Amino acid sequence: MPGKTPTKSRRQTAREQLQETMTREICEIINRTGLPPVEVLRLAAQAIGSFYREAARMHSDPTACECGWRPQHPLDMDKMSAALRSACRDDAENDLESMPVLGRA
Numbered sequence: 001m002p003g004k005t006p007t008k009s010r011r012q013t014a015r016e017q018l019q020e021t022m023t024r025e026i027c028e029i030i031n032r033t034g035l036p037p038v039e040v041l042r043l044a045a046q047a048i049g050s051f052y053r054e055a056a057r058m059h060s061d062p063t064a065c066e067c068g069w070r071p072q073h074p075l076d077m078d079k080m081s082a083a084l085r086s087a088c089r090d091d092a093e094n095d096l097e098s099m100p101v102l103g104r105a
């Protein structure tokens with residue numbers, strides 16, 4: 001059904017896959033480039049913003065994707081910003097034990 005809210009298990013699966021993949025990639029980039037973690041995370045945020053912009057464009061045309069999602073720019077920005085702020089808090093529910101150790105070259 002277009003626009004249907006994802007079930008919790010689908011969200012959890014997506015969250016776990018993103019956490020695992022992004023953690024591995026970010027650690028690899030930090031180790032390979034020697035850039036500070038916060039700089040690599042800033043670049044990751046830019047990449048997510050670029051992805052959002054492209055997805056929004058693909059869902060805004062008259063020939064838009066038929067999945068039913070339509071961008072709501074201010075609201076979408078607020079949701080993404082809130083998710084980032086929440087996840088950065090010390091008391092956030094994070095699965096730290098699944099994250100690889102951050103090594104330095």
Ligand SMILES: [Zn+2]
Pocket residue numbers: 059065066067068069
């Ligand atoms: Zn779509």
